[in-house]
Amino acid sequence: MKYVDEFRDPKLIERAADEIKRLANPSRQYRIMEVCGGHTHSIYRFGLQDLLPENMELIHGPGCPVCVLPMGRVDDGLKLAQDPGVILTAFGDMMRVPGQMGTPLEMKARGADIRMVYSPLDALKLAEKNPERQVIFFAIGFETTAPSTALTLMRAKKMGIENFTVFCNHVTIVPAMRAILDSPDMRLDGFIGPGHVSTVIGCRPYEFVAKEFGKPVVTSGFEPLDLLQSMVMLLRQMNEGRAEVENQYERVVPWEGNRAALAAMAQVFELRPYFEWRGLGFISQSALKLRPEYAQWDTEARFTVEGVRVTDPKAAQCGEVLKGVLKPQQCKLFGKECTPERPVGALMVSSEGACAAYYNYVHRAEAVSGD
Amino acid sequence: MTKPSIVRFKDAQIELAHGAGGKASRRLVEGLIAPILGNPSLDDAAQLNLNGSSLAFTADSFVVKPLRFPGGSIGELAVNGTVNDLAVSGAKPIALLSTLILEAGLSAQVLQEELEAIQQAAQIAGVQVVGGDTKVVEHGKADGLYISTSGIGLVDSRVNLAASSVRPGDQVLLSGAIGDHGITILLARGELDLEADLKSDTRSVWPFVEALIGMAAPGLRWMRDPTRGGVATSLNELARDARLAIKLYEDQIPIRDEVRGACEILGLDPLHIANEGQFIAIIAPEYAETALEALRAVSGGAEARLVGEVGESPAGVVYSQTGYGSSRIVDMLVGDPLPRIC
Numbered sequence: 256m257k258y259v260d261e262f263r264d265p266k267l268i269e270r271a272a273d274e275i276k277r278l279a280n281p282s283r284q285y286r287i288m289e290v291c292g293g294h295t296h297s298i299y300r301f302g303l304q305d306l307l308p309e310n311m312e313l314i315h316g317p318g319c320p321v322c323v324l325p326m327g328r329v330d331d332g333l334k335l336a337q338d339p340g341v342i343l344t345a346f347g348d349m350m351r352v353p354g355q356m357g358t359p360l361e362m363k364a365r366g367a368d369i370r371m372v373y374s375p376l377d378a379l380k381l382a383e384k385n386p387e388r389q390v391i392f393f394a395i396g397f398e399t400t401a402p403s404t405a406l407t408l409m410r411a412k413k414m415g416i417e418n419f420t421v422f423c424n425h426v427t428i429v430p431a432m433r434a435i436l437d438s439p440d441m442r443l444d445g446f447i448g449p450g451h452v453s454t455v456i457g458c459r460p461y462e463f464v465a466k467e468f469g470k471p472v473v474t475s476g477f478e479p480l481d482l483l484q485s486m487v488m489l490l491r492q493m494n495e496g497r498a499e500v501e502n503q504y505e506r507v508v509p510w511e512g513n514r515a516a517l518a519a520m521a522q523v524f525e526l527r528p529y530f531e532w533r534g535l536g537f538i539s540q541s542a543l544k545l546r547p548e549y550a551q552w553d554t555e556a557r558f559t560v561e562g563v564r565v566t567d568p569k570a571a572q573c574g575e576v577l578k579g580v581l582k583p584q585q586c587k588l589f590g591k592e593c594t595p596e597r598p599v600g601a602l603m604v605s606s607e608g609a610c611a612a613y614y615n616y617v618h619r620a621e622a623v624s625g626d
Numbered sequence: 627m628t629k630p631s632i633v634r635f636k637d638a639q640i641e642l643a644h645g646a647g648g649k650a651s652r653r654l655v656e657g658l659i660a661p662i663l664g665n666p667s668l669d670d671a672a673q674l675n676l677n678g679s680s681l682a683f684t685a686d687s688f689v690v691k692p693l694r695f696p697g698g699s700i701g702e703l704a705v706n707g708t709v710n711d712l713a714v715s716g717a718k719p720i721a722l723l724s725t726l727i728l729e730a731g732l733s734a735q736v737l738q739e740e741l742e743a744i745q746q747a748a749q750i751a752g753v754q755v756v757g758g759d760t761k762v763v764e765h766g767k768a769d770g771l772y773i774s775t776s777g778i779g780l781v782d783s784r785v786n787l788a789a790s791s792v793r794p795g796d797q798v799l800l801s802g803a804i805g806d807h808g809i810t811i812l813l814a815r816g817e818l819d820l821e822a823d824l825k826s827d828t829r830s831v832w833p834f835v836e837a838l839i840g841m842a843a844p845g846l847r848w849m850r851d852p853t854r855g856g857v858a859t860s861l862n863e864l865a866r867d868a869r870l871a872i873k874l875y876e877d878q879i880p881i882r883d884e885v886r887g888a889c890e891i892l893g894l895d896p897l898h899i900a901n902e903g904q905f906i907a908i909i910a911p912e913y914a915e916t917a918l919e920a921l922r923a924v925s926g927g928a929e930a931r932l933v934g935e936v937g938e939s940p941a942g943v944v945y946s947q948t949g950y951g952s953s954r955i956v957d958m959l960v961g962d963p964l965p966r967i968c
Contacts, residue, residue, distance in 0.1 A: 302952025
C-alpha cells in the first residue's frame with residue numbers, strides 16, 4: 256500500500272534499529288516520553304520496544320484524549336443523554352469509557368439515544384435530519400480534532416441550525432507537557448513530539464521544552480520508520496549535548512502549523528481558566544470552551560450541566576501511569592479488575608491508552624485465562 | 627482438564643457486543659447459554675451419531691444491515707453461513723431449513739429477490755432447502771428481514787477434527803484474503819465518506835474443504851470459518867482450547883489494499899474483521915504443502931497461504947511476528963466495532 260509500506264520496510268527498519276543501538280551509550284539510561292497516544296499505539300502495534308536496546312525506555316505520555324478526560328465529564332454527558340429529546344453523539348473511543356453511571360454503550364443498550372460518529376459534521380447532519388430533537392456532540396481531543404469541531408460550529412452558525420450543540424472537552428497539549436516537566440518526579444531525557452497535533456500547531460510551541468528545561472523534542476510520524484528515525488535524532492542531540500526542537504515529520508508537519516486551522520479555532524474557542532485532567536489534576540489554561548458568540552451552540556450554556564466531580568476508583572493508579580511514574584502492568588488492577596473489555600480506568604479504554612495498548616499487544620500471561 | 631477457566635456471565639443486560647463474536651459473545655455462550663442448556667460442549671455445529679454415520683447439525687441467523695451489499699445479500703449469506711459451519715466441521719452439506727422473520731411493510735419485490743438469492747446460493751452450494759417457517763412482525767420491529775437457517779451435513783469419515791488434536795509444529799492455512807466482507811458492509815452503509823472497489827467474499831467453502839479432505843485428510847486437525855470477530859478471534863479460541871501458542875507471520879496474511887487502507891483510516895485490525903467465504907485449517911506440517919496446493923487448485927483458491935505455526939508457549943496466546951523481527955499479541959475482538967455484519 257502506497258505511503259505506508261515504504262515506512263514499514265524491514266530492511267530500513269533494521270538499519271534504523273542498528274543505528275539506535277550504535278548511538279545509545281550503554282553506560283546510561285534513556286527515558287523518552289512519546290507524548291501522543293497515537294505513538295503509543297504504533298509502538299505497541301509494531302512491537303518497536305523489541306527493537307530497542309534495554310537501556311532505552313519509552314514512557315507513555317498524556318496525549319490520549321479519552322484517557323485524560325475526567326470521569327465526571329462522562330457522567331455530565333450521560334445525564335444529558337437521559338433526556339429522550341436528546342441524541343448524544345461521540346467518537347467511537349468514547350463509547351466504552353466508564354463514568355459512574357456506566358459507559359455510553361451501556362446507557363445506549365438501556366435505551367438512551369447515543370450514536371457513534373466519525374466526524375462532528377456527521378453529528379450536524381443528524382441535527383438537520385432530526386429537527387425535533389437536540390443533537391449534542393461530545394467533543395474530545397487535542398488540537399488535532401478541535402479544528403473540525405470549530406469548522407462544524409461555524410457551519411452550524413452559518414446555516415442557523417438551532418438544535419445542535421457541542422459539549423466541549425477539547426484540551427491543549429502544551430500545558431500538559433509543562434505540567435509533566437514541572438512535576439517533581441519527572442525524570443525524562445527527551446520527547447517524541449506529537450504528530451497530528453503538530454500538523455495544526457506546528458513545532459514552535461515546544462521550544463520552551465528545549466530552552467527552559469534543556470530537553471530535546473523531535474516531532475514524529477506514526478509509522479515504525481518514523482518513530483525509529485525520531486529516536487535516532489533524539490540520541491544524536493543527546494550525544495552532541497544539544498536540546499532543540501526538530502521535525503522528523505516534515506512531510507506532514509509545517510514548522511509554523513496550519514494557519515487556517517488555527518484561525519478557525521481562534522474564531523470559535525477561547526481558553527478556559529482551568530480544566531481538570533484525569534491523573535494530572537487541574538491545569539490552568541489547558542482547555543478550550545466556546546466563545547460567547549457561539550453560546551447558542553454551547554451545550555454548557557444551553558443545558559444544565561451539573562459539573563459532576565468523581566474521584567478515580569481508589570485502587571486504580573491511572574495518574575501514576577499517565578505521568579510515567581508507573582508502568583501499566585505495575586498498577587494493582589491491571590489485567591485483573593481492569594481489562595479492555597471491562598475497563599476501570601480510561602487508559603484501558605482507548606486503543607491509544609498505554610494500558611490498553613500494553614494489554615492488547617504485549618501482555619502475555621493473561622490471555623490464557625481470557626477474562 | 628476440559629477448559630482452562632470457568633467463564634461466568636455477570637453482565638446485567640444484553641449489549642450489541644454480546645453479538646459481535648468476540649469476548650462478550652464467548653462469555654454469553656459459555657457462561658449462560660451452555661450451562662443452562664446443560665451441554666458443556668456447545669459448538670457452532672453439533673455432531674450426532676446415528677446408526678454408524680455421523681451427522682453435523684447447525685443453525686445460524688442473519689440480521690445484516692443493509693440487506694443487499696456489493697457481492698451478496700442476506701439470502702446468500704443465510705445459505706453460505708450455515709453451509710460453511712457444516713463444511714468446517716468436515717461435513718458435506720446436505721439440506722437446509724430456512725426461517726424468515728418479515729417486517730410488515732417489507733416490499734414483496736425485496737422478498738422475492740432474497741428468496742431467489744437463497745435458491746441460487748443453495749444450488750451453487752449443492753444443498754436443498756427442504757423446509758422452514760415464516761413469521762411476520764409489526765412494522766418497526768425487524769428492519770425488513772431476518773433469516774435463520776439450520777443445516778444438516780454428513781461428516782466425512784476420514785477426518786477427525788478437534789482442538790485437542792492440534793500439536794506444536796502444525797501449520798496455519800488460510801483460504802484467501804481476509805476482511806472483505808466486514809469492510810464491504812461497513813462501506814455499504816454509506817455512513818462514512820469512504821469508497822472502495824470491494825465486494826463481500828460470501829461463498830460456500832465446501833469445495834475447498836472437500837479438496838483438503840481428499841488430499842490431506844490425515845493431516846487435517848481443526849477448521850473454523852472466521853466470521854464475526856475475524857481470524858484473531860477464531861485463532862484465540864483455538865489457542866485457548868488447545869492450550870498452545872499460535873504465531874502468525876504478519877507479512878504472509880493476504881489482505882487487499884482496499885481493506886488495509888480502510889482499516890488504517892478507521893483504526894481497525896483486519897484480523898478482527900468478519901469474513902463470509904474463508905476458513906482457517908490447522909494442518910500437520912508434513913501435509914502443509916499438499917494442503918496448500920489442494921486449495922490453490924480449486925477455483926477461487928489462488929490466494930490461499932500458510933500464515934502461521936502452532937507452538938508450545940506462551941500457551942493460550944496468539945501473536946504476530948513482523949517482517950523486521952518484532953512481535954505483538956493478537957487478542958480477541960473486544961467490543962463491537964461493526965454491529966450487525968451478518
